[in-house]
Amino acid sequence: MKRLRYLATVLIATLIGTSYAAGAPRVDAKSPTASQHTYYGIANIQQGAPLNFFSPSGMGGQWGSDITMAQLGDWHFGSNMFNFIPVIAKSWKTSKNGKQVTVDINPKAKWSNGKPITARDLYVTAQIEQIRGTVEPYGLANPITMVNSHEVIYKQISSSNYNLFLRQMLFQTIAPAAQYASLLPSDINTTIKDSQYTGTDPALAAKAKTALTTLSGLAKKIEAFNPPQNLSDGPYKIQAVSPSEIVLAKNNDYALASKIRIDKLVLRNDNDDNQTIWNMTLAGQTYQMTSGGMTPQLIDQMKHVSGNSFYKVSSTASLQMIFNENVPPYNNVKVRQALAYIIDRKPVWRVAALVAGSQSTTITGGVDANARAYLTKAQLKSLTPYKKNLKTAAKLLQQAGMTKKNDKWYLSDGSQWTMTLYTVAGFNDVIEAFQNIANQLSSFGIDAQPQLVPTYAQYLQDLPNQKYAVGFWIGTSPIPYNFLARLYGGPDGYNVENGQLVHYTAADKGKGNWLNFPTSVKVKGYGNVKVGPLTYALSQTRDPAKIRKIVQELMITTNQYVPEITMWDVIQTGFVNQKYFSNYPIKNVSVMRSCTGDYPPIGCWENFGYITPK
Amino acid sequence: MTVIGSRVTWLDTWMIEARNITKTFAARGGGILPGEVVTALRGVSISVPDSSALALIGESGCGKTTLGRILCGLEPYDGGDLVFDGVSMNGLSPKERNAQFRRIQIIHQDPYAALNPVRTVGKTLTDPLKLRAKQIGRSASWVDERVHELLGLVGLDPEEVLSKYPHNLSGGQRQRVVVARALTVDPDILVADEAVSMIDVSLRLGILKLLNDLRARLGIAIVFITHDVAAGRYAAQGGSMAVIYRGEIFEYGTIDDVIQFPVNPYTQSLLSAVPVLTGLEQPGPDRFTPKQAMDTDRTESGCLFHGRCPFATDTCRVEHPELLPMDGTKRLSRCHYSTTRRVVARPIQAGGGVTTP
Amino acid sequence: MKRFLLRLARKLLAGIVMIWVVATFTFFLVRLMPGDPAAAQVESLIQQGYSEEQAKAVAGNMYGFIPTDPVPIQYKDYISRLAHFDLGQSTFYATGEPVSHLVMAALPWTIFLVSMGILVTFAIGVIGGVIAAMKRDSVIGGTITLLGSVLHGIPQFMIALVLVFIFYVRTHVVATLGPYDVEQVSPGASLGYIGNLAEHAVLPIAALAISGFGFWALAMKSSVVTTLGDDFILASELRGIKPSIRFRYIARNAFLPLFTVLAISLGFAFGGVIFIELIFVYPGIGKMLNDSVGQHDFPLMEACFLIITAAVIVSNILADLLYAVIDPRIRTEK
């Protein structure tokens, strides 16, 4: 028995040891200062992720923690115009032709260590973005000009006339030169310049290739860099992180610190299948939650919790079922139209997105709100609504050479028509939608089956590799060029290289064209429409009337040729609890929309002057 | 009688002959360490004549059971040879050898373990008979007849036992079923390994009688392995007896000779240990007990028995004795000093005298 | 003793061989994956702007072998890295982070849960088993036995869900899931932290205990019943030895065989705690395994699986040692 007792002692000692090791502090664990206003929220926390927002899995970009020059302000459907509220920048000026932007830095803008943000930080950041290749599509010329310590000039290269240049420059996340400059070699500008050569001189081309290799190596180094200390804090500084929680404190060095009224922000990790979100909301323990895919009944219950207010903001995204037109029969427009007639989109929406979506009534490539904003009343009326009509569908299919035998549809080559609808594990709304669509198709005589791809990353990787004939994606952005380029841009083989539009066909493997929409189609009232160049033109003009005309043309083309079937328009929903804090922007659609990217949107809302402690 | 090499040939016809069989076992638990080796048989030769009987007698662990199993082909041997009707087993293919070994069937000590508990008596007998029917080209109906015949032969009522499971039978009945099963393949020899030691005393005689009966009626030879001298004597009536000690035959001769007039000290020590029925028997005058218990004696030099033998001399300690014929008798003995001693108890006559057979 | 050490050495060797086999198995399993994840990684790196050579090198770092090399060479690379405890780099979680770091951060949580859970389960189960055996004709004994069988038949994740439902969803007795409350305490060797840790561990350990109770109670009961039938116990009864002393006899002798099972079950619990970690949000190996499979982070997946297997092997060896330490019959043998 003595031996057993000894054994027990050893075991207990081991336990205490492991429990200590389990909690070995990773982050500075000072006890929080006495605070007046603690705010509870929910976030997706990746413990141990590097404090580097260039890293694909870094911790930047949450709770408004990355600092940009400005924040997207007011905008509305049907226009390319935006307002911005300054953050690091105090003010900016755009040249008349829109190709040059001069930015003046806010003297109050400081890094988390209290040092001021200077022109050099912006200069180094621009270099880093050149290395990573992220600013190339916008035509930013390298290097940028430092006028003085607080003023810089961004220029577009001569061949580029990108109309969202200002927006792009202002949204740049700024990196502290003190940390990142040491990663860059002194001749970096030469290397960048060398890499941009596109001429025919073989010596220079070889040099360009070497330069590209150097740059991609540097990009990797930058992404892998894990700074010992985060200097780029936004409104909040991380105080402590545990696997289930993160505690943040107000950052007094933040440019807009005067607008931040929360002293301490406690965010619970929601990496447990919504259980934390739901439980905390039902208990009134979170002051803000963003959630899609909730049942109406859950929403009802949450509404009854004291202080909870439900909000619902129409978003700019839609869920689209898409076709790979390399794969017959989906290359046949009649088949795509027929599918649009077979699928009743109302039950699809009801099953998948009753709360977090609104029924889509148009097929134009954009959300209904976009269609209403850009199309005239007459045009709206002339759109084919694709209301469920099995007779029309059958007729279209017969015209496409298909036959129906024993209640099953057969392709023109005599094989039975089966459909695999690809979606991603965990994307429950899409799974539910595809399940419903599969049922509808099966009742019509097309054997359809949803199929789950394990990860979204894999799905996005397989999509351009033409692995799926039928899939889904999320049509995004209110900006006409962006949502139309989703269909007639990169995925259809139209790429911008050095300010020029280049088209690759589906045969150019690995060049990204997998939608394989015809380069030119005949559209009633417009004649031959060349979708690629027309879409590109959207990014190159600053004339609102011209933009409107192009959008109309492309929307009607989409409606007639159905490269996608919009299943529903996404609605942003969530709750805020007004027991301890009030003045939420939930009625301000612009603010709500511009803060959707932040999770949670607390810091973003505060930048606009919202959220007041009671 | 002649001894040529180690081959005992005092009979002209023999069915089975073991020549100089040796066998060792690797002790367990060796693992990657070289294991110890236990020597079971050190060159044993016996022969079993047609429809004769041979009793193998010795203490437990002496190798008699191993020898029995080797005879039945259940155990491979390391050296020597088995010769069936003049055919050497060493030269046969495994398949041919198995066919030969089928002629020798074993009757195990524990009749319960020897029967498959989930099969009825009928099934136990039918299966081997079916195999037999195929071999000798008989019909299915023959199998049925034969089952009844065999059960009759071993003295069981077919109607009563056919559908019974082993646990429904008495020990004696089970052993009879075992015998019947052995008979299904028409063996020439039955090796009975302590065949009655686990059966109620009251039923033993029946089984022994059955074995004798089979010998008499069917001409089946019996090899009777036992530590019980009386049972051995009864079972191997008219046959011969081999006394085995630590893997060697110490004495060999006709059964009555060996028991009445043992010449080897080891045989004598065994017989001395046979209990005497006080009042009915008188102990042999030369009775003695060995100097130490068997398992403490592990000497490998000289006579293997010298450590326990009260008559051992220095010669015994050094020189290993051979199994040699006694002058003028059909008797072999392994001793430097073979001599007859009177160790067997004799019945007391009504008149008080002692009979001399 | 020499014999004992020799046996230990043999077991360790067998364990290493086993780990090698498992590593080989997962290596080829990953090669079997549709679409070859390593090659896909190269592809996606090239798309990110890497040159082909660099992409291969980077993916090589991630997986522990160069994806486009012939399989035998890949295998050799992989094994030789493994021999240096280089498990490659995560492809999803904190890209480029050595897998060994991630696994080492997760391991303490699993060890904590598993060892605590097993100890509590074992204690409760053994006591229940003894009672069930001693009073096996009474209502209590019958109830324990029945409860044991029923609980043994309920999947662990159901019990965990029920506990979450009662204490987290409905009554809010527990405010947060997860291992501790960082808002209230900071990790360190403080009493507050350990208390907080213990508080949060109550539910997951309860789930482990409830689902494991049946196993131990039934095993202990049968062990005690067997011991009760032993000759020496019967003899002690006849000799009139005090019941309390007899109880110690019984407990000790019934207890011994279970101790080895305890160590073995420690290893299996490593693989079995996945649901508990997921439902109660403990960032342990099991959760990491599940997440890495979900994200197709194969280097991490391989590492998690190897660690879990190694845990089983180590606890098997531990079981062997324990048995030797506890059981006097084995201890005295040479």
Next chain:
Amino acid sequence: MEAILSEEPQSLTSKELIPAGRGQRGQSFWAIAWSVLRHRPTGMLGLLIILLFTVLAIIGPYLYPSPLPTDTNSILAPPSRGHVLGTDFEGTDVLALIVVGTRYVILSAALAGFFIAFFGTVLGLISGYFLGWTDSVIMRVTDFVLTIPGFPLLIVLATVWKFGDPLSMGFVLGIVGWGALARAVRSQVLSLRERTFIEAARGLGFSSFHIITREVLPNIAPYIGMKFLLGVTGAIYAQVGLFFLGVVPFSVSNWGVMLNFAYRQAGAMYSSNALMYLLAPLVCILLVTLGVVLFLDAADEILNPRLRRG
């Protein structure tokens, strides 16, 4: 979850070798089974539950032909006259889903039990009967299978293996779970070898195949039968666990998928409407396993005459 993979508690499985016969003369197997079940109402209940689900597995898909009707006007509806157990996320009757889903669960679990019994028995028999190098090889493989933690292995395998149909699910569960049985069967065979009837059979000239199948196997059949039943319960846990984690393919009527959706999507824990969507598969899983557990004791008694009441 490790039930099919690890050693069972001694009280449940490591019963001594069962030298079972068919009992008294004249009593058929069915008569014995009936008399045991009559005296054990719990065993009878277990058998009835098993039978009920087996019948559902057979006729289920005929009761509710595919595709099941959906009604998007009553999504996640609470129980009502039309939908006794409510509806799921697309308005399909939960009862219909449960009934249709029975086939996959029962069939794959039965197949898993079969494969466990098959691999375990064959390998254990061969290993224990032939010994020597065959035994060494098989036992090393068995050690390997026993050491690899089963459920994590299933999760890892899910990355390559498609569990879509019951056969592939049952097969993989069988492959993962046979180790303990093989080892147990081997030791049973070893102890049977001590019994001389095996030797006698060899002496009579029977082939090894005959001896293994006709002499050895019937003796351990009851033991294997029990292991089969335990394997079935283990397989149900394992597959439902896999579906619950969502690592295997999607099928609306799969009980594990129902659990997953009810828990993660419908918030069944938080809203009473969807509670039946969560509870129905849960209760069914418990019922099936309870049925097997209850029946186990009776089955033990039927197969093992020594436990039979005098």
